[in-house]
Amino acid sequence: MTGSGPAARVIIGFDGSPAATAAIDAAARLFPGAHAAVVHLWTPPFASESLRRRLWTGTAGIDRYVEEVEREGAREAERVAGIGVTLARAAGWSADPIVERSYGGDGVQFAQLAEKLDAQVVVVGSRGLGGTRAVLGSVSDMVVHYSRLPVLVVPHPLLAAEHAALAAGPLVAGWDGSPGARAALIAAGRVFPGRDVEPVTVEDGAGYGPEVSGRAVTVLRAEGLLPRSGRAVASALCAYARTRKAAAVVVGSRGRSAVAEILLGSVAMAALHHAHRPVLVVPPVPPVAR
Secondary structure, eight states: OOOOOSOOEEEEEOOSSHHHHHHHHHHHHHSTTOEEEEEEEEOTTOSOHHHHHHHOOOGGGHHHHHHHHHHHHHHHHHHHHHHHHHHHHHTTOEEEEEEEEOSSOHHHHHHHHHHHTTOSEEEEEOOOOOHHHHHHHOHHHHHHHHOSSOEEEEOSOOOHHHHHTTTTOOEEEEOOSSHHHHHHHHHHHHHSTTOOEEEEEEESSOOOOSEETTEEOEEEEOTTOOTTOHHHHHHHHHHHHHHTTOSEEEEEOOOOOHHHHHHHOOHHHHHHHHOSSOEEEEOOOOOOOO
């Protein structure tokens, strides 16, 4: 079940793609009545290929060409952001557009902007890339790596049953007894007030107690599970989330670099690339200054 607390403050990326459109629709069901900042990052070459082709008149007019690309590109960026706001408002959110230039590192800039706007949760769509290509090339992955706020990654496409679960389905939260897992469990309750949150551990020979924070821990036993295999743990969590008709999977992040994630693997990254439902990734709690 869902609660009726104050409206969530959401920041969501929108680039006009089907994945971004689907992310607005899914997030509006997860956070009804939220206030959203719809962000479009304006990146080089600052205009679509078709616009640049129309504006090009040859090297003799290069200065004028650059000026016109800037002007038309800005207009195009505002239009894209406006479409995102229209979709968000139609889904029941109050929403405002934000257009910013980006010269690379879109994921880092987006994460920094979320902190500046004091958002509660960052929402990005995923285009379904898999493996190292996604880790190295996806803006959603970079947001997850650098954000100090919870990040909800919405896969595309969602099947009808997965979409139906968004409105009132429970949350399945990965649990391994670590501070990161505890932070993820707390964040899930804060981001989704009133929603049922079920901590789930995948058995690898260690016990984590019968309950945590007053909630019973569900224990999954996966035959042949390698204790350090993030993919195996994530696969078990995602399969269980499917049987529970969960709205989302919640996992903690250890805050590693992108390269370290490729080499070592993690439950968080594996869940992002294998879950067929939204994944809330919660960053580690920063150490207390002494």
